[in-house]
Amino acid sequence: MNETFVRLLCPDCQKTWERKPNQLPAHTDRFACDGCEAEYRTAEFTRTDRDLDVLKQFQ
Structure with a gap:
């Protein structure tokens, strides 16, 4: 299994x-x-929409 990163x-x-x-x-x-x-919202640090989607999926 691959590890997921943001x-x-x-x-x-x-x-x-x-x-x-x-x-x-x-x-x-x-x-x-x-x-x-x-300091910003975590979403503002994500590089792409895909990274944001991954972050949301795991929360």
């Missing part, structure tokens, strides 16, 4: 990284960038 992109510093969906807060909750500490 690809993330910080709107402020443009840092990219991946996390397992169960390691992230709900898509409507606040989340802080690992690099610059910018």
